[in-house]
Amino acid sequence: MPATDDSVASLPPLSLYVHIPWCVQKCPYCDFNSHNLKGGLPESEYISHLLDDLTQDLPLVTIDGEMREVSTIFIGGGTPSLLSVAGMQRLIDGIAARIPLSPSAEITMEANPGTVEADKFIGFEKAGINRISVGVQSFDEQHLKALGRIHDSTQATSAIELAKRLPLRSFNLDLMHGLPNQSVEDAMQDLHKAIALAPPHLSWYQLTIEPNTSFYSKPPTLPDDDILWEIQERGHQILSAAGYEQYEISAYAKKGQQCQHNLNYWRFGDYLGIGCGAHGKITRMAKQMPKRAEQDAAANTNIVPEYEILRTVKVKHPKGYMDLTRSYMDKVIPVESDDLAFEFFMNRFRIMEACPKAEFTKNTGRELSSIELQHLKKAESMKLITSNTEEWQLTDTGKRYLNSLLDLFV
Template structure:
């Protein structure tokens, strides 16, 4: 068993208002944000988790939310300065911050870059006013275009546009219009994913009318062709990039890498190869409880049961379209392929045409890519 690369996830839980499709741990902003107080708690939280990883280098950082761009550049700078004092941050670390187009302007992007952020992920979701309103977004199409313009202007290493399809009452033409508008902004990276109705959201209690399956499939096929024609390469189920601009942080997740998770409700995964186990951590979810000095930041820390590891590994790894080295399975789980009948399950997936294999690798097939849930069910 070996320790994989290590990342750091930092959760900022506040947003201007909760979107009806969102099941993330986010809280609508009702008053001035307690930035300084929350930053102090984040760094104390990190100091505790840093004990689990020692001097292992942190190769990437991701500020997620909520809406991290509600915080000032100074607050982000204080966080990153504190991170460097508590963990071994790689000199070439990728540092991403999620931004809502309705919460940024050029000066703020400049402040984030000065703080050390070198990659921005902009939550556009759509370029059509009607669809943005249906999704509960606070920005309009011109603000989305302006945010992309700012990202180009401040000279970041890279930036991403988040775009959704399968929106309420969306036609094929609507979806392709959004995609063409996104491509026109020339982002180095595009996350293009289908809206799904998640439990405990407003959309779950009041479901909108979503496109039929045939329309969804047409959108995916035509959209993929459009992205390929524009020079974007799909490297994960919902991720496309220009050469050299894959998201290193998310690649580490999907390759079954490790990550510290700090902030309200953040999850972490830490391998302790010398002890032959993998830990999962979960932080206190609500900001009030998280910032209560009488309580621990951790809500839970536990070792992953060995019989859960095979599915966890493949659930992540088979989202990627790159081949998976067979040696990674034993090295990152500590298990042989004979344990829990994993070899038999993989053989069945090969027979069903869901994965391809050679002596050294497994590879998701085109059929496996289309029917990923079926592939994962085969491996349960």
């Protein structure tokens, strides 16, 4: 049964992230924890470990013998659509048997158009997936090749058309811009093709070169800053005219079609992370950690001692993760008081909706100090945010210079 204590209701919503670490081929721009599939997929073994991992995490979300309820699940990777339908069914059934799921839980699975056949999409939906995120990235064959994608534009279109025919709650189309040697017109052509497929949700984000990627070792020629800005400006206008609302820095959605899982991240909600290298963020109440609460109270810190926030990290490599001689948990890190403001605003200012000022104390367990107020006033003077007695709001300038805004809290 889900926890029903009134104090539990004051905690942020709880989500679950599930990581599937394998891909047919790792893309040269990808810095996620993914590994080329060599030989057969160890599906049954890995799913057993995922479910055991979840079982080991349950004490983190159990209060007075009752578990908190999960409101969203996101199965990411890697390439989760490599799993068989039977494997996906076992995974979702196993999760539901271990932790309470909201009757209206959003359950998202990432899919690569090159690893999905019609029967699998239909089977995934029957297994409980009610939202699919299709990693298209581009409809241009040359750009797909440069990005190391294993699908072509025909497969991408077919995958989206299939998603449209399924009785899903929603689906997302992932599209990138700022690709190697991409012109403004190339980017707009991609965007027009995506909009023509009428996805309820469209993630539209700029390619960035990250450390520990093939592109970082051998950087491709990317569009200059002026072209990138023109792509973003024209793209935003096109998406807005097509009825899409920008609700997050890199995400657009039709009315009522925002990704609830991502919104919980950016609102500084809680989430368990299971699977290789998965991260989690959990708020624990004082009754779950009496020693820490006593220490904070004795030290007279400005942390409200009703709860603390933990970051969790699982063992990264599949071989180590599936080693029965060790724990799945690699690190459990309490978020220090001095870091809470940066972590809260780093997430909260990614979304376009206004941020109620009361939300800071509710979701961090501490009052706004003179330091945070000073940073916020500076952000306001730089026209990165606006403020009134009730809330903060990101400005258009703040959207463009988000990193500068977040740097104020470091």
